[in-house]
Amino acid sequence: MSVTAAKGFRAAGIAAGIKQNGNPDLALVVNDGPRRAAAGVFTSNRVKAAPVLWSEQVLAGGQVSAVVLNSGGANACTGPKGFQDTHATAERTAGALGRGAIEVAVCSTGLIGVLLPMDKLLPGVDAAAGQLSEHGGEKAAIAIKTTDTVHKTSVVTRDGWTVGGMAKGAGMLAPGLATMLVVLTTDAAVDAEPLDRALRAATRVTFDRVDSDGCMSTNDTVLLLASGSSGVTPDEAEFAEAVRAVCDDLGQQLIRDAEGASKDIKVEIRGAATEDDAVEVGRSVARNNLLKCAIHGEDPNWGRVLSAIGTTRAAFEPDRLNVAINGVWVCKNGGVGEDREKVDMRYREVHIVADLAAGTETATIWTNDLTADYVHENSAYSS
Amino acid sequence: MSVTAAKGFRAAGIAAGIKQNGNPDLALVVNDGPRRAAAGVFTSNRVKAAPVLWSEQVLAGGQVSAVVLNSGGANACTGPKGFQDTHATAERTAGALGRGAIEVAVCSTGLIGVLLPMDKLLPGVDAAAGQLSEHGGEKAAIAIKTTDTVHKTSVVTRDGWTVGGMAKGAGMLAPGLATMLVVLTTDAAVDAEPLDRALRAATRVTFDRVDSDGCMSTNDTVLLLASGSSGVTPDEAEFAEAVRAVCDDLGQQLIRDAEGASKDIKVEIRGAATEDDAVEVGRSVARNNLLKCAIHGEDPNWGRVLSAIGTTRAAFEPDRLNVAINGVWVCKNGGVGEDREKVDMRYREVHIVADLAAGTETATIWTNDLTADYVHENSAYSS
Structure with a gap:
C-alpha cells in the first residue's frame, strides 16, 4: 500500500542499473492532485547532500508534484557537478510527467562522495514514469532499500481519508534524522502550513528519538504530500495524530531492522x-x-x-x-x-x-x- | 620505574583477594618527603565513585602522603556504605603508615555497583604497607590493571629531577578522562599551586584528548605527588613540559591497549x-x-x-x-x-x-x- 494507499497518488520502482547488483534502485512518487500541498523535514547535518539542498528549495514553495528517489549513491560531497546531476534528475522527471521541475523533490541514498551514473539514472527516470501505477507503492518502497533487509511501509485510515508511507534506513539513524528517506502521502485536503506543523510535530517525537548508532547522515529527508482527493479536511489535531502514528510505526520498523542488531x-x-x-x-x-x-x-x-x-x-x-x-x-x-x-x-x-x-x-x-x-x-x- | 623513579617514594603491589582470579589488585604509593605537595584531576562525570568524592576532599588540602589503589571493584554507585568503605581504607592506610587519613588518597577501578570485599581489602592494605619498596613501582603498576593487557609506566628525567608515573585503562577512555587511574610522582620541589597548574595544563592536551569509545567513567583520577627530595625547584615551564611529556606517553599507551582495537x-x-x-x-x-x-x-x-x-x-x-x-x-x-x-x-x-x-x-x-x-x-x- 505504502505511498499509494492514499488516493491521488501513483508510484513506481525499477532497477535502473545504479546499483551494480541489479537490484531496484529508482523510485518515483507522483501526486495527481487535485491539490499538491507538501511539507518536508531535512537532515540537520551541516554537510548536506545535493538532493537535500535541491529539495529544501522545492519545499520552500510548499508544493510538490513528484518525488524521485534513488538508492545506490548518496550524491553527497560531490560538489557543483553533484548539484547539477540532482537538477538534471528533477528536470528529466518534470519532462516525463509534464510538470515543473521546481515541484519535483529529489532524494538519494548510498555511498557518500561518488557521482551518480547519470547515463543510467536519467533513462531510469523515463522507465519509471512509464510504469507509474496506483498500485506501485510497494515497488517504490523496495527500490529505496540500501542495507535494509526488509522494505518498510505503513498506513492509517480514518473517516474518509488516509495517511500512508514508506521508509528506508538501517544504520545511521540518529537525532536530527539520519540516512533515512521517508515519503508520506495523504488524500486529506490539508494546506501546506498545517501539513508542515503536523510533520514537524510528528518527527520530533518519532524519527528524532530513534538513535541506532549516534551517526547523522547527510541525506535524511522526510516528505509529506497531500493530494486532497478525498475531499475531506480533517480536524488538525486528528490529522496530526494520524501522521504521528504512521511516523511512529515506520520509526519502529527502522529500529527493528537496524544493522546487525539483536536487541x-x-x-x-x-x-x-x-x-x-x-x-x-x-x-x-x-x-x-x-x-x-x-x-x-x-x-x-x-x-x-x-x-x-x-x-x-x-x-x-x-x-x-x-x-x-x-x-x-x-x-x-x-x-x-x-x-x-x-x-x-x-x-x-x-x-x-x-x-x-x-x-x-x-x-x-x-x-x-x-x-x-x-x-x-x-x-x-x-x- | 613507574612511581618510584623519582626519589622520596616507595610503592607496593599485591594480591589482596579482591579479584576472584587471584591477580594483583591492591597498590600503595607513599611519599616519604621531605615535602608532600599534591595535585589531582578527577572525572567530570556527575556520578562520581566514593573514592573520587573522598580524594577530592583530600586534594583540597594540597597535600598527599599516600595513595591506595584497588582494582577488582569501582566502589561506584554504592551509597553511604561505599563511602564508609573508602574512608575505612584511608584510615587503615594512615594507621599502617603513621600518617593522617586526610592525606591518603583512594582510587578504585572495576565493576560499578558492587561493594568492595573489605574483609580482604583491609588486611591487604597492611600487607602492602609491609612490602613498600623504593623498587616497588612496577608491582604497583601491575596491581591496578583491569582489562589492560599490559601495565603502563613512563619516566622523564631532567637536570637533577624526575617525573614518573603509572596508568591503567583500556576502555572507557573519554574526554573528561575515563576509567583511567594515573599516579605521577616527582622529586622536584614544587608547591601545590604550580603542581596543579602543570597537571591541569598537561591533562587538557593529553588524557582529555584520548577518546577510545566516548564513554566517561565514574572513577577517573590523575594524581601528581611531589616529594621535593631532589632539592631542585625547576623552572615552572620546564616542569610543566615534563609533566605533559609523561602524560602524553601514558595516554598513548592507553590508546594502544584499548579494548579490542586493531588500529x-x-x-x-x-x-x-x-x-x-x-x-x-x-x-x-x-x-x-x-x-x-x-x-x-x-x-x-x-x-x-x-x-x-x-x-x-x-x-x-x-x-x-x-x-x-x-x-x-x-x-x-x-x-x-x-x-x-x-x-x-x-x-x-x-x-x-x-x-x-x-x-x-x-x-x-x-x-x-x-x-x-x-x-x-x-x-x-x-x-
Missing part, C-alpha cells in the same frame, strides 16, 4: 525536570557503546546507565537515581537495588527505565544493541 | 577558527562508530569524516573542507579529491587530517577503531 532497546526517561532533560539523558544512554555491548551480552549492567546519565547537564541528584531493566529496579537511590539476577533479558525487546526523580517530564528514545555483526556490516565494505 | 587513529584537526572548534570536531570524528568500523575494515571512507564534521557547531563551510587519510587528500573542497585507492591502511597507526579552512588553530584527538573484539570484550562479562 531493540526502549530507553524511557521518567521524572525529568524538563522534556529537554529527558531527551538529553535518553540520548546519552542510547549512545553509550559500553551499555549497548552489555545489553547485547544480556548483562543488566545498570552502572553503565548511571555513568551515561552522569555525563549530561540534566537536573538530577546522583543519590536519587533509579533504574529498572525489564521491570526489575536494579538501581535504587543511586545504589544497588533489586537482585540483578532477576532480570530476564532473553527476548529481543529490552526496556530500560531511568527515573531522575527531578520532576514529571518523560521521553522515550529507541536504540539497539552494539554487535559484532554491526562492526562486520560497516567495515566489510563501503556504505 | 590507533590520530585525528588531527587543522585550520580551525578556535582551539575549542578543533577539539569539538576532533571528538565528533573520533566518536563516529561508522567511521571507526570503516577504519577497522581499512576503508578510507572520508564521507563519514565529513558527516561527523557536519554535526558540530564549529566554523566551516562544507565546500571548503579537506580530508587526508594517511597522507592522501581524498577529499578536497568538500568533494572527491585524490584517488582513494592510493591510501595505504595496512599499518596499525592511521592518520586522519581534517582541514576546516576556517583559521589557524589545531587539535589532535587519539582514538581507535571499533571491532568485533571490542563488542565481545564488553558483552561477554560485566566490567
Whole structure:
C-alpha cells in the first residue's frame, strides 16, 4: 500500500542499473492532485547532500508534484557537478510527467562522495514514469532499500481519508534524522502550513528519538504530500495524530531492522525536570557503546546507565537515581537495588527505565544493541 | 620505574583477594618527603565513585602522603556504605603508615555497583604497607590493571629531577578522562599551586584528548605527588613540559591497549577558527562508530569524516573542507579529491587530517577503531 494507499497518488520502482547488483534502485512518487500541498523535514547535518539542498528549495514553495528517489549513491560531497546531476534528475522527471521541475523533490541514498551514473539514472527516470501505477507503492518502497533487509511501509485510515508511507534506513539513524528517506502521502485536503506543523510535530517525537548508532547522515529527508482527493479536511489535531502514528510505526520498523542488531532497546526517561532533560539523558544512554555491548551480552549492567546519565547537564541528584531493566529496579537511590539476577533479558525487546526523580517530564528514545555483526556490516565494505 | 623513579617514594603491589582470579589488585604509593605537595584531576562525570568524592576532599588540602589503589571493584554507585568503605581504607592506610587519613588518597577501578570485599581489602592494605619498596613501582603498576593487557609506566628525567608515573585503562577512555587511574610522582620541589597548574595544563592536551569509545567513567583520577627530595625547584615551564611529556606517553599507551582495537587513529584537526572548534570536531570524528568500523575494515571512507564534521557547531563551510587519510587528500573542497585507492591502511597507526579552512588553530584527538573484539570484550562479562 505504502505511498499509494492514499488516493491521488501513483508510484513506481525499477532497477535502473545504479546499483551494480541489479537490484531496484529508482523510485518515483507522483501526486495527481487535485491539490499538491507538501511539507518536508531535512537532515540537520551541516554537510548536506545535493538532493537535500535541491529539495529544501522545492519545499520552500510548499508544493510538490513528484518525488524521485534513488538508492545506490548518496550524491553527497560531490560538489557543483553533484548539484547539477540532482537538477538534471528533477528536470528529466518534470519532462516525463509534464510538470515543473521546481515541484519535483529529489532524494538519494548510498555511498557518500561518488557521482551518480547519470547515463543510467536519467533513462531510469523515463522507465519509471512509464510504469507509474496506483498500485506501485510497494515497488517504490523496495527500490529505496540500501542495507535494509526488509522494505518498510505503513498506513492509517480514518473517516474518509488516509495517511500512508514508506521508509528506508538501517544504520545511521540518529537525532536530527539520519540516512533515512521517508515519503508520506495523504488524500486529506490539508494546506501546506498545517501539513508542515503536523510533520514537524510528528518527527520530533518519532524519527528524532530513534538513535541506532549516534551517526547523522547527510541525506535524511522526510516528505509529506497531500493530494486532497478525498475531499475531506480533517480536524488538525486528528490529522496530526494520524501522521504521528504512521511516523511512529515506520520509526519502529527502522529500529527493528537496524544493522546487525539483536536487541531493540526502549530507553524511557521518567521524572525529568524538563522534556529537554529527558531527551538529553535518553540520548546519552542510547549512545553509550559500553551499555549497548552489555545489553547485547544480556548483562543488566545498570552502572553503565548511571555513568551515561552522569555525563549530561540534566537536573538530577546522583543519590536519587533509579533504574529498572525489564521491570526489575536494579538501581535504587543511586545504589544497588533489586537482585540483578532477576532480570530476564532473553527476548529481543529490552526496556530500560531511568527515573531522575527531578520532576514529571518523560521521553522515550529507541536504540539497539552494539554487535559484532554491526562492526562486520560497516567495515566489510563501503556504505 | 613507574612511581618510584623519582626519589622520596616507595610503592607496593599485591594480591589482596579482591579479584576472584587471584591477580594483583591492591597498590600503595607513599611519599616519604621531605615535602608532600599534591595535585589531582578527577572525572567530570556527575556520578562520581566514593573514592573520587573522598580524594577530592583530600586534594583540597594540597597535600598527599599516600595513595591506595584497588582494582577488582569501582566502589561506584554504592551509597553511604561505599563511602564508609573508602574512608575505612584511608584510615587503615594512615594507621599502617603513621600518617593522617586526610592525606591518603583512594582510587578504585572495576565493576560499578558492587561493594568492595573489605574483609580482604583491609588486611591487604597492611600487607602492602609491609612490602613498600623504593623498587616497588612496577608491582604497583601491575596491581591496578583491569582489562589492560599490559601495565603502563613512563619516566622523564631532567637536570637533577624526575617525573614518573603509572596508568591503567583500556576502555572507557573519554574526554573528561575515563576509567583511567594515573599516579605521577616527582622529586622536584614544587608547591601545590604550580603542581596543579602543570597537571591541569598537561591533562587538557593529553588524557582529555584520548577518546577510545566516548564513554566517561565514574572513577577517573590523575594524581601528581611531589616529594621535593631532589632539592631542585625547576623552572615552572620546564616542569610543566615534563609533566605533559609523561602524560602524553601514558595516554598513548592507553590508546594502544584499548579494548579490542586493531588500529590507533590520530585525528588531527587543522585550520580551525578556535582551539575549542578543533577539539569539538576532533571528538565528533573520533566518536563516529561508522567511521571507526570503516577504519577497522581499512576503508578510507572520508564521507563519514565529513558527516561527523557536519554535526558540530564549529566554523566551516562544507565546500571548503579537506580530508587526508594517511597522507592522501581524498577529499578536497568538500568533494572527491585524490584517488582513494592510493591510501595505504595496512599499518596499525592511521592518520586522519581534517582541514576546516576556517583559521589557524589545531587539535589532535587519539582514538581507535571499533571491532568485533571490542563488542565481545564488553558483552561477554560485566566490567
